[in-house]
Amino acid sequence: LFLLLLSSRAVWAAVKLQHNWSQIFTGETITLRCEIQGGEGKVWKYEWTAPNTNSPPTSSEYRISRVSVSHSGDYRCRGSSDYLLTGWSDAFRLTVSFPSKPTVTLQPSWTQIYSGETVTVRCEIQGGEGAQWTYEWRAAKLNTPPTSNEYRIIRATESDSGGYSCRGRRDYFFSEWSDIITLTVSYKPKAKLRADNTAVPVGGSVTLTCSVNPSSSSGWKYYWYRDEKSSEALTTQDAVFHSNGQISVSQEGLYRCRGGRGNPVYYTEDSQSVRMWKTVPIRPVVTLYPNWSEIYRGETITVRCEIHGGDTEWDYEWETNSRIKAPNQSEYRIRSASSSNSGNYRCKGRMKSSQHETTEWSDSVTLTVSDNVRSAASLTVSPDRVQHFTSDSVSLTCEGNFTEWRVRKFSEDGRLYSDCRRMTGSTCKIDYILKSDTAVYWCESGSGDFSNAVNITVQNNYYGPILVSPVHPVTEGASVSLSCSLRTQKILSNVFFYHNYKLIQNDTRGELKISAVSKSDEGFYKCQYSGRESAQSWMSVKGESVKRATAAKPKRSIM
Template sequence: GLYRCRGGRGNPVYYTEDTSNRPVVTLYPNWSEIYRGETITVRCEIHGGDTEWDYEWETNSMIKAPNQNEYRIRSASSSNSGNYRCKGRMKSSQHETTEWSDSVTLTVSDNEPRPVLTVSPSWLSPGASVTLNCEVEHASAGWSFYWYKAVPDLSEKSSSYELLPDGSGTAQDSYIIHGQTHTAGYVCRAGRGDPEYHTDHSQPKFVWSAGQLVSVLSPDRVQHFTSDSVSLTCEGNFTEWRVRKFSEDGRLYSDCRRMTGSTCDINTSKSDTAVSAVNITVQNDGNGPILVSPVHPVTEGASVSLSCSLRTQQILSNVFFYHNDKLIQNDPRGELKISAVSKSDEGFYKCQYSGRESAQSWMSVKHISLLNHQLSILLFASCRAT
């Protein structure tokens, strides 16, 4: 038969639980949240002895578990969410049962996880390394990562994705691209489980590079007011030009509306946040300020000034300046001066005036050693040509 023991002490007597084979419910994999479509196994384990058991489940989920020691859910949905507990009944003596196990909660989310890709740096010094980072909710819970290059199809105004070398199912949530020289877009996605469940692709993120071209923006600032006129001029030894407008997520919108030689004239609108070798951000708040910041990366060691402007007034005073959302200056000058820029000055900047904030813009810093390296390559190429 089935034997048990327990211990007690004190007055009144305090008893331990007896040594019956109390079952334990486990989830495999044991993730805090399961997404719709994933495979999950709910298992009832009874430790000790060689007894053969029949199993009974109790759950408040909409779908009842079969009377087996293992309940495999091949495509989970929110109807599987609930508390699960089990007990065992001896096959040789049906009246002998274990106690109920403790309950385990299974949570299945109908939300589809969407990975978020970040690229650093977002503005490229040709030849530098680019780091991609892919983040998913509960990223530590078993995800592996897939890395792709977004290849624009200009005729279809869309992109196709090509797997990067060794970019299939990496354990690390980061991927480094060495020697990047041109503008390129990237996406990532994540997978986990057996069979493997895949997330959707992330929104594309682009690393922007002027390459051999120089793009001059007039007025020379990143942020603009609605209805401003902006001119983008491409400089380089080419006879034909094409300027295209992309959204921040890399979607192609259109060619330049009015092209005169190598200059594209743009009337900014409320929806314009465009990138075409330079970033353009439009202030939607007609009474709010804009941050006046450099369009192109600042060379390490150089000086730079940031200021705040309204549509009706060029330079303001009593302005708050923020770097990566941290207040760094508030004084009557209304100008943020950095006498010798370092890599630590790179990041997002914004200004605040009379309780209204500008949009934030990224200021990129070029490493001077990389510039010297590029110059030495040019000199070497010139000597070879000579």
């Protein structure tokens, strides 16, 4: 038999893929076609060489159903007609790969967005960029899901919250479903403004911090404004800008802020305004009349705020950790004093002629009201701290040479309670402490002796922190450690500590340690963790113990 081998330039064979796909995935169906160029009009028979097959087809099409990786390799064909035979075609390299799992991404990449913002949900198939995919979506709110790889949500609402996943389809082939990405859409947030102090010191500045909750939301820039009618944001000529939404200001005025992110910019609601006062170089003095630092129950005493220098009239502001608050007047007359009046008092003045100017705070003066000087009783608290979480178990134990005890308390609303819910011997056990248990507590013996009084504050916010601080006054020269604690986590790091509203520590340490306490360390303390603040508690500092007479209360003249 004589066959004529045709010149490759006259008639030649070529292998082509029916679909113009650059990437073939396992499980798909493909068709390879052998085309004879220059041999039109003749009836051809075909031969194929292919990997991993002993019986290739004899037609012009080579169809592979549910292709696998083993089908990867070189494919060639040639044709014969009568006595004519083409040469083998050039090799067609077929590469079959496993399809990658799609991924859903967000642009911008914020899983927490707010009503009114615009976000794009995108389906990405790695390695299949050149393929002609049709996309399917499972989405929280899609009545007519798109078939493209992007889903753009314009002016998002809360109903857009939920899980989003996708998969790719090509002919009858489907990729896996992607993992679900959860999108949360919340109400438009309101910025929060925090000031480490509200009075600008003479020649100094005050740091203001703007933030958007929750702290997990990201991408925010902050815009600052001064005075109610100002719509133009502050610039570097008006304040010193720091990172993390902080600025330092040295001018008095009414400040507010808001956050913005995205393009076009999406703005939060404005924060509450905070008044910054200009401090005049005057420090008031708190005096007691009579000048007794300790008085006894039933006596009368006047706490007075004196401002020397400056020919002006003043409005007065008092700050005290006593349970009974002082009025905003120059003096506070206490008639028939009780232990609830004990505490530290300090004051400042605000000019009536210029309500934007204020004095510095005075130094604190400690007033101690003793219920009975013959007392040999004391009260201890376990756990030994001022602040507690709701549902905590707290024990108050009376100590002294007495057989009968009762624990009394003076509550926040001014009521006096005489009995403990569960008194066992000398211990009052509160198994499940409540917000209403916030009060001043003291012990009273059957013979009428009274212990020291202690403050108990109950944190009502389940997720809020508490400040761990000592119940009793700290002796000058002693060391003390303050810390911040959550209900679920006792030791925290990266905590902000404040003393008399001023930020004094902001680093990775979880404790505020004072190695040698002095009188200047006395005052209000609070902590902040992850944008949440504890209540504030007063830490008292006392001098060395002074032995007191155990005789009956002395007679004193009230001046």
